[in-house]
Amino acid sequence: MSITKRFWTALVLSVPMLINMVLMPLHIEVPGSKWIQFGLTTVIMIVAAGPFIQSAWASAKKHHSNMDTLVAIGTATAYIYSIYAMLTNQPVYFESAAFVITFVLLGQVFEERMRSNASGAVAKLVDLQAKDAEVLRGGKVVRVPLDQVVQGDLIRVRPGQKVAVDGEIVDGSSTIDESMVTGESMPVTKHAGDKVIGATINNTGTFTFRAEKVGSDTMLAQIVELVKKAQTSHAPIQKLTDKVADVFVPIVLIIALATFLVWYVALGATLAHALIFAVAVVVIACPCALGLATPTALMVGTGRSAKMGILIKNGEVLEEVNDVRTVVFDKTGTITAGKPVVTDIVGDNQVIRVAASLEASSEHPLAEAVMAKAKAMQIEAPVATDFAAISGKGVRATVEGQEAFVGSEKLLEDYLVSDALREKMAQLQDEAKTVVFVGLGGKVIGLIAIQDAPKATSKEAMAALHKRGLKTVMLTGDNERVARAIADQVGIDDVVAGVLPGAKAEHIQRLQQDGPVAFVGDGINDAPALTTADVGIAMGSGTDIAIESGGIILVKNDLRDVDRALSLSKQTFNRIKLNLFWAFIYNVLGIPVAAGVFAGIGLTLSPELAGLAMAFISLSVVTSSVLLNRARI
Known part of the structure; x- marks a missing residue:
C-alpha cells in the first residue's frame, strides 16, 4: 500500500478517537469507547504502521x-500498554499510537509530494518528446512511430513540428526553439551541417x-537518466547523517528508559504517566527530519x-564544489x-587562391x-598537381606551371621572406593567431592568419x-604565445601551455596541492x-567519453554556466547543512520537554503532540528545500 493510502487510512480511523478526546472534557463518554479505540488502533497498527515495524x-x-x-517502539509501547490498561479498567492511550502514526505518515506524504514535484520537470521533458517522425524511405515520406526511427534515417521536419531524435541537417535551414532541452530562450538558426x-x-x-x-542515446534520454541518478544519489554528508542516526537511536532508547525509571521509581508517578513520558521521548526524537534534510535539497537542486541546462x-559533486579554489580550463x-x-x-587575392589550391x-x-x-570570397582555385608534403613544415605542389607551397614558419629556412612580412607574422602571432606562409615561384607572396577565437561569453565567465x-588557469597543448594571447583576451590568471594530452591529469594533480580543483573540458x-x-x-x-567523465555537464x-553551476551547487549544499542544523536543534530541544524536565512549570508534551511536532519539522525541512527554487543564481 502506498504512503498516501496508509496516511488516509490512519487519518480516517483516527477521527473517531479525536471526537472522543473532544467529548471527554464535557464528561460525555461513548459506550464501549475503549473497545472501539482498540479496534480502530489495531487496524492502524496493522495497515499503516506495519511497514515501520x-x-x-x-x-x-x-x-x-x-x-x-x-516509530515502531514508541507506537507499539503505547498500543500494548493500552491493551493492558483496557483489560484492568485503567485509562487507555490508543489515540497516542494512532495519532503518532498519522502524523509521521503526514510528514512522509509531504516528502513524497515534494519528490514528485522535484522530478516533474524531467517528466515534462519526456512528455515533450515527439511521438512520430516523417522518414524518407523508398523515395517517399512515411510517418512512423518514434520507436521505429533508426540511426541513419533521413527525417523531414516542417514548421511547427518537433525534431524527433538527435542528428545533423543535410538539407534546408530553419530557426529552432531548443529551450526545453538547453534552457536557451532565443531560437537558434540552423543550416546544413x-x-x-x-x-x-x-x-x-x-x-x-x-x-x-535514437532511443536511449538521445540527449533528452541521457538528461532524464542523469537527473534521475542525481536525485537518488547520496552526498557524503548523508553518510554521516546515517551514521549519526545509527548511534542516535540507541541513545534515545536509553534516554526513554531512564525517563521512565526516573518518573516511575524516583518521582513516584503512575505507570501510565511514566510510560507516556517515555513514549513521548521516543516519538519526538525520531530523526525523520534528519533523514529528509539531504535528499529533499538534493532533488530540488538537481531538478x-x-x-x-x-x-x-551526483551528490558528491555538491560537496566537492564547496571547497574548490581553482578552476582549470581546456x-x-x-x-x-x-x-x-x-x-x-x-x-592580394592570389594568396588565398594559391592556398586554396593546395x-x-x-x-x-x-x-x-x-x-x-x-x-566566402567567391575565389575559384585552380587544380594543383604533383602534391607532396614537406615533413613538419607544410605542403608543396604545382599550380598553373609554378611551384607553390603553404606551411608554417619552419618554411622560412628554405625561402626568403621580407622583414615586413616577418614583422607582420610576429604581430599576428602576438594576437594568438596561427600564421601560415603562402609561396609561389620560389618566393613567399603572403601570409594567412587563422585563429580559433574565444567564445563571446568566455571573458564574462572568467570575470564571474x-x-x-x-x-x-588555462591548460592547453597549444604553444605558449598563442595560449598567453587568448588568456589575456578573456582574463585568465595563469597559463600552462605545451601540455601533451596524457600529461593533463599530472598537471591537475600538481595544482591540487594548493587546494581542490575544478576542470572544464570537452x-x-x-x-x-x-x-x-x-x-x-x-x-x-x-565527446561522449568527456561527458561521461564529468561530474557536471553544461x-x-x-562558459557562464560554470559560475552558475558552482553557485547552484553551493546553494544546494548550504541548504542541506541548514536543514540538518534545524533538524538537529529540534531533536536537542524537544527531548528534554518530552521527558518532562519542565513539567514543574507546566511545560509537557504528549506523544500525539510530539508526533505532530515531528511532522511539522519534517514539513519545515521540505519547505526549506523547495525554497531553493527561488534562490538567486
Missing part, C-alpha cells in the same frame, strides 16, 4: 537501528536531417539545475569556439578554414569566477583530467 525488525536482525525503530536535438521545436523553415542518436550527476572548444577561421590575409585535398582543420574563406574569489584528451579533478565539468558539445556549452 517490518523495517525496524529487519534492521534489528542486522544489529542496526533506523528512524523506523523509534548543424546538429539538431530531439524534442526541440522547428519554428520557420523545412529541413531534412540524418538521425544520429532546478536541469531546467537551466546544467546537469549535476582551451580549444572550451574557451575558444573550436573551429578555426581565417582572420587576416596579408597580400589545401583542397587536405582534411586538416586549418585547411578547412582556408577553403571556407576562399568560398574572479568575483567569486576563484583562480583561473575532448577525449580531457577525460583523464576531468576524472582526476575534484570536480569535472564537461561541455555538452564534447548542456548549453556556455
Whole structure:
C-alpha cells in the first residue's frame, strides 16, 4: 500500500478517537469507547504502521537501528500498554499510537509530494518528446512511430513540428526553439551541417536531417537518466547523517528508559504517566527530519539545475564544489569556439587562391578554414598537381606551371621572406593567431592568419569566477604565445601551455596541492583530467567519453554556466547543512520537554503532540528545500 493510502487510512480511523478526546472534557463518554479505540488502533497498527515495524525488525536482525525503530517502539509501547490498561479498567492511550502514526505518515506524504514535484520537470521533458517522425524511405515520406526511427534515417521536419531524435541537417535551414532541452530562450538558426536535438521545436523553415542518436542515446534520454541518478544519489554528508542516526537511536532508547525509571521509581508517578513520558521521548526524537534534510535539497537542486541546462550527476559533486579554489580550463572548444577561421590575409587575392589550391585535398582543420574563406570570397582555385608534403613544415605542389607551397614558419629556412612580412607574422602571432606562409615561384607572396577565437561569453565567465574569489588557469597543448594571447583576451590568471594530452591529469594533480580543483573540458584528451579533478565539468558539445567523465555537464556549452553551476551547487549544499542544523536543534530541544524536565512549570508534551511536532519539522525541512527554487543564481 502506498504512503498516501496508509496516511488516509490512519487519518480516517483516527477521527473517531479525536471526537472522543473532544467529548471527554464535557464528561460525555461513548459506550464501549475503549473497545472501539482498540479496534480502530489495531487496524492502524496493522495497515499503516506495519511497514515501520517490518523495517525496524529487519534492521534489528542486522544489529542496526533506523528512524523506523523509534516509530515502531514508541507506537507499539503505547498500543500494548493500552491493551493492558483496557483489560484492568485503567485509562487507555490508543489515540497516542494512532495519532503518532498519522502524523509521521503526514510528514512522509509531504516528502513524497515534494519528490514528485522535484522530478516533474524531467517528466515534462519526456512528455515533450515527439511521438512520430516523417522518414524518407523508398523515395517517399512515411510517418512512423518514434520507436521505429533508426540511426541513419533521413527525417523531414516542417514548421511547427518537433525534431524527433538527435542528428545533423543535410538539407534546408530553419530557426529552432531548443529551450526545453538547453534552457536557451532565443531560437537558434540552423543550416546544413548543424546538429539538431530531439524534442526541440522547428519554428520557420523545412529541413531534412540524418538521425544520429535514437532511443536511449538521445540527449533528452541521457538528461532524464542523469537527473534521475542525481536525485537518488547520496552526498557524503548523508553518510554521516546515517551514521549519526545509527548511534542516535540507541541513545534515545536509553534516554526513554531512564525517563521512565526516573518518573516511575524516583518521582513516584503512575505507570501510565511514566510510560507516556517515555513514549513521548521516543516519538519526538525520531530523526525523520534528519533523514529528509539531504535528499529533499538534493532533488530540488538537481531538478532546478536541469531546467537551466546544467546537469549535476551526483551528490558528491555538491560537496566537492564547496571547497574548490581553482578552476582549470581546456582551451580549444572550451574557451575558444573550436573551429578555426581565417582572420587576416596579408597580400592580394592570389594568396588565398594559391592556398586554396593546395589545401583542397587536405582534411586538416586549418585547411578547412582556408577553403571556407576562399568560398566566402567567391575565389575559384585552380587544380594543383604533383602534391607532396614537406615533413613538419607544410605542403608543396604545382599550380598553373609554378611551384607553390603553404606551411608554417619552419618554411622560412628554405625561402626568403621580407622583414615586413616577418614583422607582420610576429604581430599576428602576438594576437594568438596561427600564421601560415603562402609561396609561389620560389618566393613567399603572403601570409594567412587563422585563429580559433574565444567564445563571446568566455571573458564574462572568467570575470564571474574572479568575483567569486576563484583562480583561473588555462591548460592547453597549444604553444605558449598563442595560449598567453587568448588568456589575456578573456582574463585568465595563469597559463600552462605545451601540455601533451596524457600529461593533463599530472598537471591537475600538481595544482591540487594548493587546494581542490575544478576542470572544464570537452575532448577525449580531457577525460583523464576531468576524472582526476575534484570536480569535472564537461561541455555538452564534447565527446561522449568527456561527458561521461564529468561530474557536471553544461548542456548549453556556455562558459557562464560554470559560475552558475558552482553557485547552484553551493546553494544546494548550504541548504542541506541548514536543514540538518534545524533538524538537529529540534531533536536537542524537544527531548528534554518530552521527558518532562519542565513539567514543574507546566511545560509537557504528549506523544500525539510530539508526533505532530515531528511532522511539522519534517514539513519545515521540505519547505526549506523547495525554497531553493527561488534562490538567486
